[in-house]
Amino acid sequence: xxxxxxxxxxxxxxxxxxxxxxxxxxxxxxxxxxxxxxxxxxxxxxxxxxxxxxxxxxxxxxxxxxxxxxxxx
Amino acid sequence: xxxxxxxxxxxxxxxxxxxxxxxxxxxxxxxxxxxxxxxxxxxxxxxxxxxxxxxxxxxxxxxxxxxxxxxxxxxxxxxxxxxxxxxxxxxxxxxxxxxxxxxxxxxxxxxxxxxxxxxxxxxxxxxxxxxxxxxxxxxxxxxxxxxxxxxxxxxxxxxxxxxxxxxxxxxxxxxxxxxxxxxxxxxxxxxxxxxxxxxxxxxxxxxxxxxxxxxxxxxxxxxxxxxxxxxxxxxxxxxxxxxxxxxxxxxxxxxxxxxxxxxxxxxxxxxxxxxxxxxxxxxxxxxxxxxxxxxxxxxxxxxxxxxxxxxxxxxxxxxxxxxxxxxxxxxxxxxxxxxxxxxxxxxxxxxxxxxxxxxxxxxxxxxxxxxxxxxxxxxxxxxxxxxxxxxxxxxxxxxxxxxxxxxxxxxxxxxxxxxxxxxxxxxxxxxxxxxxxxxxxxxxxxxxxxxxxxxxxxxxxxxxxxxxxxxxxxxxxxxxxxxxxxxxxxxxxxxxxxxxxxxxxxxxxxxxxxxxxxxxxxxxxxxxxxxxxxxxxxxxxxxxxxxxxxxxxxxxxxxxxxxxxxxxxxx
Numbered sequence: 001x002x003x004x005x006x007x008x009x010x011x012x013x014x015x016x017x018x019x020x021x022x023x024x025x026x027x028x029x030x031x032x033x034x035x036x037x038x039x040x041x042x043x044x045x046x047x048x049x050x051x052x053x054x055x056x057x058x059x060x061x062x063x064x065x066x067x068x069x070x071x072x073x
Numbered sequence: 074x075x076x077x078x079x080x081x082x083x084x085x086x087x088x089x090x091x092x093x094x095x096x097x098x099x100x101x102x103x104x105x106x107x108x109x110x111x112x113x114x115x116x117x118x119x120x121x122x123x124x125x126x127x128x129x130x131x132x133x134x135x136x137x138x139x140x141x142x143x144x145x146x147x148x149x150x151x152x153x154x155x156x157x158x159x160x161x162x163x164x165x166x167x168x169x170x171x172x173x174x175x176x177x178x179x180x181x182x183x184x185x186x187x188x189x190x191x192x193x194x195x196x197x198x199x200x201x202x203x204x205x206x207x208x209x210x211x212x213x214x215x216x217x218x219x220x221x222x223x224x225x226x227x228x229x230x231x232x233x234x235x236x237x238x239x240x241x242x243x244x245x246x247x248x249x250x251x252x253x254x255x256x257x258x259x260x261x262x263x264x265x266x267x268x269x270x271x272x273x274x275x276x277x278x279x280x281x282x283x284x285x286x287x288x289x290x291x292x293x294x295x296x297x298x299x300x301x302x303x304x305x306x307x308x309x310x311x312x313x314x315x316x317x318x319x320x321x322x323x324x325x326x327x328x329x330x331x332x333x334x335x336x337x338x339x340x341x342x343x344x345x346x347x348x349x350x351x352x353x354x355x356x357x358x359x360x361x362x363x364x365x366x367x368x369x370x371x372x373x374x375x376x377x378x379x380x381x382x383x384x385x386x387x388x389x390x391x392x393x394x395x396x397x398x399x400x401x402x403x404x405x406x407x408x409x410x411x412x413x414x415x416x417x418x419x420x421x422x423x424x425x426x427x428x429x430x431x432x433x434x435x436x437x438x439x440x441x442x443x444x445x446x447x448x449x450x451x452x453x454x455x456x457x458x459x460x461x462x463x464x465x466x467x468x469x470x471x472x473x474x475x476x477x478x479x480x481x482x483x484x485x486x487x488x489x490x491x492x493x494x495x496x497x498x499x500x501x502x503x504x505x506x507x508x509x510x511x512x513x514x515x516x517x518x519x520x521x522x523x524x525x526x527x528x529x530x531x532x533x534x535x536x537x538x539x540x541x542x543x544x545x546x547x548x549x550x551x552x553x554x555x556x557x558x559x560x561x562x563x564x565x566x567x568x569x570x571x572x573x574x575x576x577x578x579x580x581x582x583x584x585x586x587x588x589x590x591x592x593x594x595x596x597x598x599x600x601x602x603x604x605x606x607x608x609x610x611x612x613x614x615x616x617x618x619x620x621x622x623x624x625x626x627x628x629x630x631x632x633x634x635x636x637x638x639x640x641x642x643x644x
Contacts, residue, residue, distance in 0.1 A: 001306075023110045023119070023272045025222070025249060025551060040551055045272050046308060047120050048385050049202075063389050064306040068508065070409030070515035072298055073355040 002026075002044030002066030003059065010058035011035040018050040018059065026050075042066055074254045074488065076479075079103040079218070080471040081464070082243055082259035084225050084278060087116030088453055089435025090265030091208040092164070092460025093424075093467070097263070098215045100468035105257060106212065107220040109249060109554070110272075113209035114202070117271045117436070118456060122311045122382055123201035125457070126157070126194060126450035127165060127185050134158045135623070136193040141451060142624040144190070145444020146580060147597055148291070148415075151622040152422040153441040157451070157458045164457035165197075172207040173199055188449040189316055189341050196450035200381040220257075222249050225278070226491035226557050228262065228285040228431070233480030236286025236604050241431035242477045244281075245487045252550045254492075256484045260471025263424070263432040263463050268413030268439075269565070270299070273558065276411070278437045280561035282418045283568070288427045288603045290615075291416035291439045292565075293572030294446070296582035297520035298348050298408040303364070305405055307390060313449060314383040316341055318373045320366055322351070322404060324359040334637065343446065345414070345582050348406045352521045353637040355406075363401035374398065409515030411562070411569055414582060415439055415446045419601060424463025427603075430470065430477075434463035445581035494556035500546025503555040510538055510566070522638050524587040528574045535570065538563040571610060572600050579634045586640055591632045 003026070013034050019027045027050070028039035036058075038044075044066050051061045080101035083094045086108035098104040108115050128137055137158055142149045169175060175197060176184040185195035212219075225246040230237035243259040266278025283289055302309040309315075322340050324330045331339040334350040342350075351362050369377070377387050377397070387397070395402055417439030424432040435456045442455045494500065513534055514520055519527045542560040547553050576583050578592035598614040605611040619625040 021111055021114045023115050025110065025554075028250075043273065043551075046310075047272075048389060049114060052385065061389065062393060063308060063310075063386065064393070065302070065308050068511075069300075069302070069305070069407045070511045072352045072406060072408040072515060072517035072520050073360065 001062035001064035002046055003038050003041045004062040005060045006038050007058045008035055008037070010056040012056045015055060017053050017055065021049055021053060023047060023049070074256055074484070076256050076258065077105060078258045078476060079105040080260045080476070081263065081467050082107065082257050082261070083263045083265060083464070084244060085116060085264065085266035085435070085437065086112040087265060087267055087435060087456065088118035088205070088208070089456035089460035090116075090263070091205070091212060092457050093263045093265055093434045093464035094217045095208065095211055095215060096461045096464030097468040098212070098217045100465065101471055103218070105218045105220055105259070107223050107225060107246065107257070109222065109224045111221050112212070112219050113205035116267055118453065119201055119205045120271070120310070121201050121453065122313055123199045123204060123453065124188055124196045124313070124450045125165070125199065126161060126454035127183065127197040128158045128161055130162060133193070139624050140191070140193045141442065141447045142444060145447035146591070147617060147619065147624070147626055148444030148599065149447065150421065150441035151624060153455070153459070156422050156462065157442050157454050160458045160461070161454045164461060168204065168207055168457075171211045173204045175199065189313055190338060190343060191448050194448055194450070198381070220255070223247065223255060224249050224554050224557065225281065227487040228281050229256065229258075229479055229483055229487065230285055231477045231480070233483040235284050236606060237428065240429045240474070240477050241285060242479060245484060245491065247491060247550065247553070249550050249554050254488050256479060258476055258479050260474060260476040261430050261432060261467035263434055263467050264418060264437045265434045265460065265463070266437045268417060268436045269295070269562070270410070270412040273555070275558040275562035276413055276565050277558050277561040279417050280564050282426065282431065282433070283564065283604055285431070286428055286604060287431060288419040288601050289417065289568060290419040290599050290601050292568050292602060293576045293583045293600055294415040294581050295411050295413045295569045296345060297411055297514045298352065298406055299344070299412040300407045300410070301348065302405055302407065303390070303395060304403045307393070307395070310386055311383040312344065314377070314380060315364065315366065318369065318376055320364050321368070322347070323363050323365055323401070324354050325361055326359060330354055330359070345446070349521065349584070350637070351404070351406045352517050356517055356522075356638055362404045364404040365401055366397045367399065367401075408517070408520035409511035411566060413439070415443045422462065423466040424459060425466065430474070432463040432467040432470075434460040491557055492553070494545040494547045495550070495553050497544070497546045500544045501541050503545055503547065503552065503559045506538065506541050506545065507559060510563070521584060522586045522636065523573060523584055524640065525574065528570050531570045532567065532574070535563065535567045538566065568602050568610060571612065572602065575600055575612060579636065584636065586636060586638065589634050589636055591634055593626055593629045594631055597629070
């Protein structure tokens, strides 16, 4: 699942912490509002960094993998 | 295209790359550290459990070396092991001075503990993100130039050829957001890009070096199974903490099966041994497998909720309804993805490769300290000492040789190659090709219990994947990262599976059900692979120079390996 929710109301305009820090470049600025959005949620690796660092507590991450998993049996 | 020039270029800002950049900058004037993400929030190190090997002057380092080399099945470069053990205390002290926090015991000494599977060796556990922050601050203070959100796509050479007969003189890459392209001209280049297996990394740094003519080694110790998780959907990170605190694994019948596979270590065995046992149970119809923590006392449960790194994960899982205190949790092994463990660019105790001007540090160099894979904590210690040493010798190399010019035709053709998937009118999506590969290599007979016939099946398909990797089509620069990674990955698959085919024995994760023994008569040899001048994969076997190493086997015999699996009748 990766990004469980991103509450734009809680996102602090122009803070950019998630955009700057995300190791897999999931976030991008929304040109109209200057807030962040999850532009590539399919690339979340559930590292929890954004959830932890977001000053507005706008992001909730689930450790359920967003990428497809494969099994040996 | 932006052209940059420096004495030392470091690619990859995990622990090894940061250490390399720090040491290089202490010697050389201009050091560029390029990373695909943000320095100190990138790579495996920043999100590791951060158990670091912590030797001290009072320790018997001979015993430490013996343990590491024996557990690495005598495949370690023992010069590297010794350097790591002797120099790591200094590296830890320095990280402490720069702000990394240690845990202390009641006597005021650094608190060391026994890692999984350790006998003589000791590790410390630190907060990985704090550790990386300390290194970032140090680099800022020294004036290392950061180039962030830039993906390196190829190495550049003094003769403009790949593979080269000359020097490595820098690298090309692009900004993964703006698309701006770079050609970085360097006196020496250090690859510290890690292996495969995290944040979508596909070993591209290793394969870029291979394309430029670097020798690789240990690539057959790559496996197509690893990542474990819970309830078929949660990725299990920091699993070693559950192991260390005493987790149990039980099969569908409620049996604690690890007793059959690893009678003494049981669930404290190496991750690949646990994975192997779980797959074996599954193949014999005894799945699902569960992790059991219900016997944990309050102290262990508390640790799970307070230790750095793991506590974040446990809180998140509990938030989703996983109840470690009262329930069995389904425990799965995933497959279909090539996880490097002890393979990479061949290098020595100076971080040198066979190509002048190219150095390597950390997992991209396959951890020469590790052999086939020894004890936990060696990886991060290798990153500190190996990074420092690569930084030092790369800076000295650049000082002696100067910076040789780029060949502009090569820069142009490398740029065009990297951008091709964006320019293509039609083509295959990286996600589709990645899915095709993963689906093909994930079944147990290919991912785990291989033999010559199943390895050849993969090699037959690998040609097709390489052809498809040449026809990728993406929509934006974010997608271009995936396309460039995937085309490296399919080249890597050919190298890995040729290595599996060559190594006719079972050793570590090179599992051959047709050769169920570890052959210390004929196979105490490293396989070395490189791209020859005609573009073909070449291979040679190099005996491990045990004649000059202090730690060696007592006797040279073939040791049977019980794989708990045999080829099905009539297959």
